[in-house]
Amino acid sequence: MDYLPNILFVIVLIFGIGFFARNVKKLSRNIKLGKDVDVSDNKSQRWKNMARIALGQSKMVVRPIAGLLHILVYVGFVIINIEVLEIILDGILGTHRLFAPLGAVYNFLIGSFEILALLVIVAVVLFWIRRNIIKLQRFIKPEMKGWPEKDGNMILYIEFVLMLLFLTMNASDFQLQQLGADHYTKAGAFPVSQFIVPLIDGLSQSTLILIERTAWWLHILGILAFLNYLYYSKHLHILLAFPNTYYGKLKPQGEFNNLEAVTNEVKLMMDPSADPFAAPAEDVAEPEKFGASDVMDLNWVQLLNAYTCTECGRCTSECPANQTGKKLSPRKIMMDTRDRLEEVGKIMDANKGEFVPDGKQLLDDYISREELWACTTCNACVQACPVSIDPLSIIMEMRRFLVMEQSAAPTELNNMMSNIENNGAPWPYNQMDRLNWVNE
């Protein structure tokens, strides 16, 4: 017996999975560059959210057409993976259709995979039309130019080709079964690929085997390549949507966190027994930086958010600032955060894991002040995200940096804030006049 294909397969498999594992390690290192945040609370609620939002796609169907098509691709992807398990085992063991002894169950499975594969093809084609022919607004915003646009299409092409290979493989297999070829046990049902059979009818057995083997190999190689494409693509959401929805915000949307570092300082200021002139203890740490000017100032959930973003643009299309022509796009906030984080990661790779400042940062080099100040904090972006990303929290952290570290708020806001400091209202009125409205 010839073991060469098995050995070759195992090598390819190890290589494909190994490379992926390396990228996962990098991904996890980059996410951990974020500050720690306690998300260990409410475990049961978190599991429920993950089941409902990620597994159950509850927020996808808010937009019914995209939602339904997405469910087709999602269900297809998850279920067809059962077949990938068989393919991998066949590849390692040199068997063919290892699960065939399941009989009727097997036939049902293969039959449903075929129908799903067809539905995936239909959905993918419609997705492509939405992006490239109809040109839906949210897919052609400025931040989508270049790689993001190519990436979106690339994913559709790969999925299309993979499904086509799967069906071609089945069609030639089916034909070989009919011809009674060695090794090709009669198994499976082929409700879709039977329609491809006429195209290969009359080909010799050896040509058919060549087609079947080529399709088989290209299919599994394609899947391994796709797996490794994830890290470089918005398609990473197929994995990260799960942890991301688990760690998503549980508090009311309007509740913003109170910065603890500030609380300590304010308490000290308001404590009448505190000595304002006391020298700080020697072992005291550098005072914490307020807010965020770069990715390391954000917390790790915010960085996970950035890697999870699949650039669907629902946030941006719901954003009141974006709808009225302002520069702010919540999706761009997430894409910029990921791009900068990747850049930081590459600098670390080049310097033995140490980050060497490169004179760049998330603020100004990626996200402009104009974008940050255009936000109304209305939470529409948070509400719209199908995978519980919170772009608003990043905008807020960056505003905090601008105001508390740089005193760089717009002039009108500085006036408003000094009014609050002086007379306890955003307008310059005397606090003693607070009750005048009663007698007016």
Add this chain to the structure above:
Amino acid sequence: MSEQITVKTMAEFTAEGKQPEILFWVGSAGSYDDRAKKISRAFVKILNKANVEFAVLGSEESCTGDVAKRAGNEFLFQMQAMMNIEVLNGYEIKRIVTCDPHSFNTLKNEYPGLGGNYDVVHHTQYIKELLDGGRLSLEGQVYKEKRITFHDPCYLGRANSVFDAPREVLKKTNANILEMKRHKKDALCCGAGGAQMFKEPEKGDMDINVLRTKDALETNPNIIATGCPYCNTMMTDGIKAHEKEESVTVLDVAELIANSI
């Protein structure tokens, strides 16, 4: 032509050795903004009518700090919050009602972490409570058959999931309640939140309030109802931008109810 309303401060209650049922947090807009002051007066008219023993802090009240926090000035926010909490806790305040969803959100969600724990309700919720409890009844037919559309304030609706109280209260006026195409969780912001109220908008091709008012006008209303002093200003300006100030008015839920009792 101001009607006589009765307002007592916490200091007066304490001097009498009494505790009010509820504290009315007037907020900076409700205290100083000419339009919002009318909302405060309307709400007090309702409270007086229902014989609610309520108090205000008067000159002891200070900005909640919400707007400073949204602008990024956490420091100023926490200073304001801690000063207010000292006053509120000093008076042993248990329950607070406010006409401003921003104060509502901050007092309800962000003060507890700094030591201020109160039962905070929005005035539309409180009015509903008064109506449900039979303490208040509407007799007026002022708004019967009128077309009213309710604009959800972000910090009441999306931020805190209060959608039904204002609508149920409005229904009691016998008006025709119309929904805009984007409402409740999907409502569009009026453009004032996140400290935008206090600055010029960034460059764009339209102002947010004009867009939101367009949503409202599509329902062909007589009245746009809101539950937020800032939304009120933004929608009123929006009406002017659409040159509809002759046919459409912007009123707070409290004003609609005050006119119906």
